[in-house]
Amino acid sequence: MSEADATGGFGGAARGDASLSGNPALVGQEAVRLEGVHKSFGVLEILRGIDLSVAPHEVICLIGASGSGKSTLLRCVNLLEPVNRGRILLWGQDVTAPGVDENAVRRHIGIVFQSFNLFPHMTVLRNITLGPIRVLGVPRDQAEEAGRALLVRFGLSDKRDDYPDRLSGGQQQRVAIVRALAMRPGIMLLDEVTSALDPELVSEVLGVIRELADAGMTMLIATHEMGFARDIADRVCFLDEGVILEQGPPRQVFTAPVNSRTQQFLRRIVDAGRL
Amino acid sequence: MSEADATGGFGGAARGDASLSGNPALVGQEAVRLEGVHKSFGVLEILRGIDLSVAPHEVICLIGASGSGKSTLLRCVNLLEPVNRGRILLWGQDVTAPGVDENAVRRHIGIVFQSFNLFPHMTVLRNITLGPIRVLGVPRDQAEEAGRALLVRFGLSDKRDDYPDRLSGGQQQRVAIVRALAMRPGIMLLDEVTSALDPELVSEVLGVIRELADAGMTMLIATHEMGFARDIADRVCFLDEGVILEQGPPRQVFTAPVNSRTQQFLRRIVDAGRL
Amino acid sequence: MPVRGSRGGTYLDQQTLVAAGAPAPGSFEGNGRGSHLLGGQRAAAVSTVSTVVFIGGVIALFVFAPGAAAVRHTFFNPQQMKQAFLGDPSKGLYSVGKGLILNIEMFLIAEVLILFFALVIAVLRQLRNPVLFPFRMLAVVYTDVFRGVPLIIVIYGIGFGAPALYIRGVSTQSDFVYGIVALVLSYSAYVAEVYRAGINSVHQSQVAAARSLGLSQWKSLRFVVLPQAVRTVIPPLLNDFISLQKDTALVSTLGAVIEANRAAQIDSSTLFVYSSYTVAALLFLCLTIPLARFTDRLIARDVSRRMAGGATVR
Amino acid sequence: MPVRGSRGGTYLDQQTLVAAGAPAPGSFEGNGRGSHLLGGQRAAAVSTVSTVVFIGGVIALFVFAPGAAAVRHTFFNPQQMKQAFLGDPSKGLYSVGKGLILNIEMFLIAEVLILFFALVIAVLRQLRNPVLFPFRMLAVVYTDVFRGVPLIIVIYGIGFGAPALYIRGVSTQSDFVYGIVALVLSYSAYVAEVYRAGINSVHQSQVAAARSLGLSQWKSLRFVVLPQAVRTVIPPLLNDFISLQKDTALVSTLGAVIEANRAAQIDSSTLFVYSSYTVAALLFLCLTIPLARFTDRLIARDVSRRMAGGATVR
Amino acid sequence: SHASIARDVYKIGSLTVATDSPAYEPWFSNNTPSNGKGYESAVAYAIAKQLGFSKSQVKWTVEPFDASFAPGPKKFDFDINEISYTEERATVVSFSASYYDVQQALIAMRNSRIVKHHTPADLRTYVFGDQIGSTSLAFINTELRPTQQPSVFNTLNDAKSALQDGRIQALVADTPTAQYISSSEIPKSVLVGQFPSTGEHYGLLFAKNDPLVACVNKAIATLKANGSLAKFQKEYLGIYTSVPTIKP
Ligand SMILES: Nc1ncnc2c1ncn2[C@@H]1O[C@H](COP(=O)(O)OP(=O)(O)OP(=O)(O)O)[C@@H](O)[C@H]1O
Ligand SMILES: Nc1ncnc2c1ncn2[C@@H]1O[C@H](COP(=O)(O)OP(=O)(O)OP(=O)(O)O)[C@@H](O)[C@H]1O
Ligand SMILES: [Mg+2]
């Protein structure tokens, strides 16, 4: 991925960005705060009271068994699923209250879906410039220039004019990441964002995430890759049966879990040689 | 996944199965053999002469960068993509020759797609019994009983009557595996089959694959998880720019690669702490 | 070139991937362009009132306009509507109600044949096997011709043409049969195209999954593609059902089939009022509206079953 | 209970997941039921011959049947076809060709209005916001009523009804205008349903992705859902285009609009042959077939661009 | 009263006369109403002349039969289209006095059984057909009452085709039309006979309570009195004394 070097790193200039520090009242406030969030599909209760507060810059990894509700939680945060009970606050503002402009909220949140959900009728470049052009009102040429630079960064420059159905799994996943990044959100929700990537790319993405965090982005990452979580997370949250059973810095959770269910989950992983 | 224990292991009885040893002429013959396989999409040449021979029982892991052609290779093997040049032989029979009954070939090969491709208009149970009922002619009640048992084995018994769109990523992936297994194929092609699974499930699937291999199944697995490849593979093949650059037992490929490109690929992985 | 907007920094500044920090307080409040534009009760009131006003206005037009009485007399004459429905042989009036039975008969027979025949054509058109090319061409020519030629001409062609040929078996059928043949020929072309749209809407990866199980081309179509295809195209299929139901009326041009509309036409030209047409129209509505409601429920059930328990994003 | 088949073991034997080992030699050979049923040249010959026989048979019917000469004289009289196309005022013959211009005019104006109006209705029907319920109901009622009522009755209703109301501006329009209004009212109901099918065929996850970028409900529809929806439903949309083109003929019932079919009708009843109808039919075909070929190419291009360079699984 | 007529007409300065298209022989000639040939065309011009309109002031317009009785303003002064007077119809539109007294007649193919056998009981056994909206159809249904439902066609031409192809056995039309069909239109067809008068007559059709009716009635009376109508009938419709009468 040698093209990447040409465009330089990610963070830098954004650190100490005016838009963040320009609002003194908010400095030090949580970027995301979930209070007793409940979510059911029909009779099936998936989230049973999630409390979580995420500081700006913080990188949180959600781990837990398949079907434990990680994806659902992320979808709730950017209001794609309405919660049944509880509140979600972004930078101190309750976004689950009536009268909130969902579109304004989502403009500040990027999400990478587990199944990518690329737009099949658009080329890769149009996929990633749609948001900037139609939502942020960026002129097309600027959006495309920015988009092209991002594609280079992710080793996709030769796929710019291809349609998503012609891409490999890992290529699609990277396009999905770029699409979210192109909106330059304040918060990113990443759902299994390395599942289709080869190890080289995983470490590349790991680097990107570090830079973004340094630049002030807040991230919520659902992942099954414990090594990845250990490397990237400021805090790991273990989700089980709809509640956060245990949370803490990765070293603590992975090496000295207090909850017995967490211990069991991790023991099996270690036994299988997967951590 | 305690339900699993109730149904017992996988292999056992199948070992030394009559259908395998009943054909003396074929014993010792390769299960899969690729000879100079070329595949292009338009002007883009993806596979540039793949030679590979896989013995019965053998588990081969294909590794390589995203976009290197792993998925394409698997799709070629069960004739979903016609090859441009070269031959593919299954149990010594050329299946790329004209006059071959594709359906008969595919009946003997199971594939789990990277993007799952479940049938959205059918419940989970109907997804996995479609093949046995309509292709093998198994009576519905028998197929369903077998299907239910498999679902239990993969921790999905409560999702039996759900539609795929309502499942989590990992649940969908397991249904896709079960759908392929339900056909009881002689060869399995697995494309990133653990990407959406949590570590517990990964080691579970690992166990299943071991049992299947013991029972005589031949497997070709495309994967990005080097740990998984190391644990499961009899042989690892490193795919790069459309050719197999290096192959051998995992221990050899991972610890003492000869090819410089392989060395580079692995070094980066090791540097990133991903092996 | 700085882009104006609520964000700090220029968009093109590559170094600044994270331009947005915390948005200003209150910036998520509905700004009048979101989906909460109309909040709660007031909005409900607005939309109810506007609907009532619209419908009321239409009705008022027929009640208060200068010529309204004459229009009512001609189109909505209860006495003559009853007469038209029942018919009155002594005055040479035909029964619209009895005619409707014929419409329904023709519709049902034709529809079954169309659904089958159109499927065959649609499938022929999907064939990619080069050796079957002539069949594909035949299917293409068929749809082009029979969509292009007005139904009435097909009906004339079959109904007047076939008897004129004096071929045993072909030339001695009843108008009812000729009519159905013409309807099937014409509508199969349309319905085949609807099927085709449905088939095209199913993603290739579904076919790949089906074929990979060893299902033959036909079985993949039968069990995987068509069920999804048909679900998608239920509304336009229903369009064609309804059109067919109405076009059964055209068979009356052959003379012997006095269906509801022909009966209405005779009555109206005898009595010089259009009320009999109103009766026919109302009767047709009584057939089509329940059908529409039924398929709507079908679609809704299908969607809710398959989609998220809360397929909630609008 | 052992299942008969080529596999060893019974299917239900849970222990035996791997039932198939190596299949017998030669077992992949085409067995007559696969897609290679018809192999190579022989198959091509079969399908070509059968097509030629079929088409030839149809033609032969019109050439050799006992009454064929009379039929040819009535339907395919070149002299009178020419006369019908050009018209001949001295014999009271109208020009079918000139009439066609009127059809095309009405079609184009109506189509633009329909495409827009139908979209509005389809979108109203998709609204899930409870406060907008009355609008949704209105849209449902609208489609039900205007699909249910035969077009000819809508044309009568508008064309005869509006003038009868004696309202300034409403009652003094030309038949041409009334005709177009009636066409738009009726066809919008159909086309709205076609749109709806297209919209439903787009997976919820696409909407989720669009909304997650901050696109409003309308913009998601505009940029993500509709482009995919319309691609899917091009064939049934074209169905409706073609029907509309033909149904412009019905406007002639209002009297003042002598379009191609009415001209043909007049000519045919003057000359007592149906050749003028044949002319009208051929002219309509000349309009619709290029349209069909054009959209076919559109679909094919779209599919090949998006799908696999070798979307090869059949 | 010419001044008032000039004011009351549909288009000032001209007399707008409607008929359907096609305009059938022998009521019109060559489907061209404006040529003054054919009975109805001649009558229309004669009436126009009585009202004070010159030949060039008579404007013809096409009005489908179905549209002629629509409510609302008429786009013509009167419609002349072989329209029979009935009491029910007269509640919606106004009719002039009779300009032709109608008798229905029976047409069949020469070799048909009906040519010889047409007692009232026989007549009930045949398959009849007719044009929609015609009083001939009503005549079949109310007077002949065949056991098999008569076929009903959009145009008289369709009915003629059906007769020719043997899909119907007999056609009923007013005597002049029937005469024309059997003599000039359908080879090998014959006029079997005409039925006794039922008092049916053709009238010009006007908008309800049109003030013109009175003037036109006066004109028709004049034309009757001075023998013009008889002359036109002789010229265009022929003389039917030779037509046998069928007793229904
Ligand atoms: N729309 C829905 N309707 C009904 N049930 C649903 C729906 N979406 C998710 N579920 C159920 O909710 C549970 C949690 O799903 P979710 O996708 O959040 O899991 P997850 O933690 O992301 O799992 P994975 O690691 O496998 O992706 C699952 O059991 C799933 O079946
Ligand atoms: N239908 C197609 N048309 C054109 N190009 C294609 C098509 N399918 C795949 N490709 C290209 O072929 C290359 C190999 O794709 P493939 O899916 O085999 O990669 P892969 O090794 O499976 O990658 P990944 O690990 O990301 O899944 C990619 O560059 C992809 O863009
Ligand atoms: Mg998930």
Ligand SMILES: [Mg+2]
């Ligand atoms: Mg792949």
